[in-house]
Amino acid sequence: MTGSDDNGARSRRGRQLAFIIAGTAVAYVGVQLIGAMNGWTTRTMGFFDLAALAVFGWALVSAYMIWRSGQNDS
Template structure:
């Protein structure tokens, strides 16, 4: 049973890592495209807030994984 729990935590960790990497790449791409095409500041703020939300979600998931490992 412990093995199943470890696999689930590993899967959560991979998802969190993918979200962090993907968010960073998409945010940099959005900043570059916005500068190239002259997007409004409002559009930049939208992408900034979306990236912030994704990073906070990943931080919460990572914290939950850490807490579960502390309980073992």
Template sequence: MSKSQPSKIDVQNAKDSCLVAIVLVGTMALWLGAQWMGGELGWEPRFVFLFDLAALAAFFWTMVVTYRIWRRNKSVSGRN
């Protein structure tokens, strides 16, 4: 028997899921590093707050992409 090839949608979902995971981990690492550096170097809170806003933007983006993956799976399975 031959193995069935994954569909283009499955491949796209896998790529998007991997990208979401990388962005989530990278965002958390950079945000934690910025918080630590801000405390150690005595940065003003307004500069550290910029890192908070950037992290929130990245988390919002991952939520949007995750929702898109979920909708794509739902439309393929026929359960709109």
């Protein structure tokens, strides 16, 4: 890949990651509101907390990998 193609691919991965993070945050808040309105148990709410935490952890690792791929090209 040439430099500009690689920058485009890295930018695309970054945008996808940003949408995943934003979507997870919105979904998490929505689930918290729905769960509070419907009286879901703490155990059920904890499951969604852990699921969101897993996505955010994966996003952190993915962001680091995107950043490192830019460092390797320099």
